[in-house]
Amino acid sequence: MxxxxxxxxxxxxxxxxxxxxxxxxxxxxxxxxxxxxxxxxxxxxxxxxxxxxxxxxxxxxxxxxxxxxxxxxxxxxxxxxxxxxxxxxxxxxxxxxxxxxxxxxxxxxxxxxxxxxxxxxxxxxxxxxxxxxxxxxxxxxxxxxxxxxxxxxxxxxxxxxxxxxxxxxxxxxxxxxxxxxxxxxxxxxxxxxxxxxxxxxxxxxxxxxxxxxxxxxxxxxxxxxxxxxxxxxxxxxxxxxxxxxxxxxxxxxxxxxxxxxxxxxxxxxxxxxxxxxxxxxxxxxxxxxxxxxxLNLSYVVTSKRKLLQLVRDGHVNGWDDPRLPTLAGLRRRGYTPAAIRLFCERLGVTKADSRIDYSVLEQALRDDLDPIAPRAVAVLDPLKLVITNYPEGSSEPCQAPANPHNPEAGVRQFSFGRELWIERDDFREEPPKKYFRLFPGNKVRLKYGYIVECTGFVKNEAGEVIEVHAEYLPDTKSGTPGADSVKVKGNITWVNAAEAISAEIRLYDRLFLEPHPDAGDQDFIAALNPDSCQVVQAWLEPSIQAEPGATWQFERLGYFTADREESSIERPVLNRATTLKDSWGKNK
CATH class of the missing domain: 3.40.50.620 (HUPs)
Incomplete structure (x- = not known):
């Protein structure tokens, strides 16, 4: 059965x-x-x-x-x-x-x-x-x-x-x-x-x-x-x-x-x-x-009448919209059957009504995917990093574990080159206290690559930083005897601009801003989160083959799944299933 x-x-x-x-x-x-x-x-x-x-x-x-x-x-x-x-x-x-x-x-x-x-x-x-x-x-x-x-x-x-x-x-x-x-x-x-x-x-x-x-x-x-x-x-x-x-x-x-x-x-x-x-x-x-x-879950509505209203009035894109609590929506977002079964098992069975926080569902997904999801790097808000002392037109191989919990999964291959993409948040022209990533004069490790020192940056006419310059320390590559010769506090991810894959990333968040959007006589439509889906153009590590339903843990970012309806290897479209840790309360 x-x-x-x-x-x-x-x-x-x-x-x-x-x-x-x-x-x-x-x-x-x-x-x-x-x-x-x-x-x-x-x-x-x-x-x-x-x-x-x-x-x-x-x-x-x-x-x-x-x-x-x-x-x-x-x-x-x-x-x-x-x-x-x-x-x-x-x-x-x-x-x-x-x-x-x-x-x-x-x-x-x-x-x-x-x-x-x-x-x-x-x-x-x-x-x-x-x-x-x-x-x-x-x-x-x-x-x-x-x-x-x-x-x-x-x-x-x-x-x-x-x-x-x-x-x-x-x-x-x-x-x-x-x-x-x-x-x-x-x-x-x-x-x-x-x-x-x-x-x-x-x-x-x-x-x-x-x-x-x-x-x-x-x-x-x-x-x-x-x-x-x-x-x-x-x-x-x-x-x-x-x-x-x-x-x-x-x-x-x-x-x-x-x-x-x-x-x-x-x-x-x-x-x-x-x-x-x-x-x-x-x-x-x-x-x-x-x-x-x-089961009463926070930050969602489960009334069929209200779900139908969300669909029919165009607040979401169909019954399988990844923001909905429908099983079709959760599957498309990236939830696994095992994660949902684990969530239900953890709830237990009682006679007393209670409301379960949405974070419990998210944690079940993390616990299911962490041991099995392949790792990769994605840059969601790209900023160009130029290694000025690295030879133009050159590259060299780097590697990283496919999954650190499973050595049998092997390694993934990518290359290091002169021009890289990094997250915009990994650079500050004027860093706040305890900021250990890139800023003029500071050294960081490019994860799985070299230690680099920031030497400058370029702005456009609007005063926005569009390019960061750095020099690499040749004897500090990860996995070599000199990797520990220089101590740094910062460690950032990157992808080689020459081989990075362009992708559309949909950053899904909770559909409602209120934990109990339909409690009492509230207008649940008024509690909709206007930022429940943000679309960005990102750069992905070349190991990613975005076949529909495939899932990865993007290092430092969370778990992402290739959209079941729209993604293809030629045109990747990925949905964020959940972040690496619960940060909802801190961000709101």
Whole structure:
């Protein structure tokens, strides 16, 4: 089911629950026919070979984001650890917002994270729309048993009659209509004989319940809309709170893990399953819903509505914009599946909501890439350095480790010459205190090359320094006996101008200036960071072959990835995934 090796499991309340259920044999005799279905189907099965069944049930109305990654890693990871199955199920019950594009993108991201939905010979990829027939059959059974009725109130009237947290709701005038009449109206709804909003099917529970979710919730609403899979076959669609428990039960899910916002829905989840089991539509043991804290990350928004607004209004360049917290955006920026899994592992699983600082995600990427990323030098803000006493037209080879953590990775080759590119910040005409890099009269080491002494500089008509002059000390080349003969405090990177590769570098930063951009009634658009993407023309070491998705650590600068959509060896375009260390607070 997973191609990801499971790390040493850290105990949490979900693992404790699973282990208790396994020890007590709660699901040991659960029947499974090898496919989803009601009691009539599952009775044909044998004891389920999967010790547990979990599910990841996204709605295909947008792209997955970092919050979904936690649920993916949790559900697929637990199933893998306990010799179970995890289903990928698309909750496609809202035809007006769902598209095949999102289905394809979700499948792509789950696979990219390293998971799949196969268990033994099962391919557990499912769609809620496959169960519309079963759901409707169950709805008729509830009506006939007196557990549901057709209401003719408008949505606004239902809302007004619902009551408040301190006041009970009021019964609908149609709450006690005969089952035969409700059944006839339900069939007319199914057959398209009524307009949107004119009728709905409600559960008959308790309008005085202290839990508002139990006050006769709506099960079906009329929507004359084309579904991305079923077309115009249906014009009534189940509400999520009704569909969710039914889908879990049809698929034989043992542990339905949800985020805390669904905690208040759990009594209705259980009510639905218990009523359907009483009607012999479902078999025991029934699924069990358990809630955990969702992932709240600082400096991002994860609401699909708000992400869609950012995309549609052109604040970002599509769902895979590297500034977005979508998994597609994080992948394009340079995040690895291993880094995201490591991040989710470090978060753990709790019952208490908290907000995780964005720096925790960045550090997971650094920890993943540092041992494996090849090193290179890039100059992002180039300033010409001329070694005036080095022969014109000459060059000599230099080398550096491809990765200092991995000697087997070998070395990378480049050359030293008369004209070099250095970072503009590595020179000061009038240096501040404790500045140890280039300034007139000072010596520094050109990393992997020679020690040089600054002898002067050239300015343009605007008074800007456009060229720095220096002389090299011939017997001080790195790796030679004379390398330590002269002591210097400064050490700067460089590339040979004669062989440097020109590249477009996109310096991505946090999309929002505020850590909680959508808290309360804030206008999250007003908190956008105008400098979240800066584009510079840089010079790269010649060892770089910028094939899409390739990643390097640029010394002193951070981790950079060749853009998956636009980069090529002929025209490199690189994205900064993250800096070498967290400097956000110091820079803002």
């Amino acid at each position: 997973s191609s990801v090796p499971s790390p040493g499991a850290v105990s949490n309340f979900l693992r404790t629950l699973i282990e208790k259920d396994l020890a007590e044999g709660r699901h040991a005799q659960k029947l499974w026919a090898g496919r989803p279905g009601p009691a009539s189907v599952q009775r044909q099965g044998t004891p389920d070979p999967a010790r547990i069944r979990t599910r990841f049930p996204p709605e295909p109305n947008g792209y997955l984001h970092i919050g979904h990654a936690k649920s993916i890693c949790l559900n697929f990871g637990l199933a893998n650890d306990y010799q179970g199955a995890c289903h990928l199920r698309f909750d496609d019950t809202n035809p007006e917002k769902e598209e095949q594009e999102y289905v394809d993108a979700i499948i792509d991201m789950v696979k990219w994270l390293g998971f799949d939905w196969k268990f033994q010979d099962e391919d557990n990829l499912y769609f809620a729309s496959d169960y519309f027939g079963y759901m409707y059959e169950f709805a008729e059974a509830l009506v006939q048993a007196g557990h549901a009725y057709v209401d003719e109130q408008s949505p606004d009237e239902i809302r007004a009659m619902r009551g408040t947290l301190t006041e009970p709701g009021k019964d609908s005038p149609w709450r006690d209509r005969p089952a035969e009449e409700s059944l006839q109206l339900l069939r007319e709804m199914r057959d398209g004989k009524h307009p949107n909003g004119s009728l709905c099917l409600r559960a008959r529970i308790d309008m005085a319940s202290p839990n508002i979710n139990m006050r006769d919730p709506v099960l079906y609403r009329i929507r004359h809309a084309t579904h991305h899979r079923t077309g115009d076959q249906w014009c009534i669609y189940p509400m999520y709170s009704w569909a969710h428990p039914v889908e879990d039960a049809l698929e034989g899910i043992t542990h339905s893990f949800c985020t805390l916002e669904f905690e208040d829905q759990r009594p209705f989840y259980n009510w639905i399953l218990e009523r359907l089991a009483e009607l012999d539509m479902l078999l025991h043991p029934l699924p069990q819903q358990t809630e955990f804290a969702r």
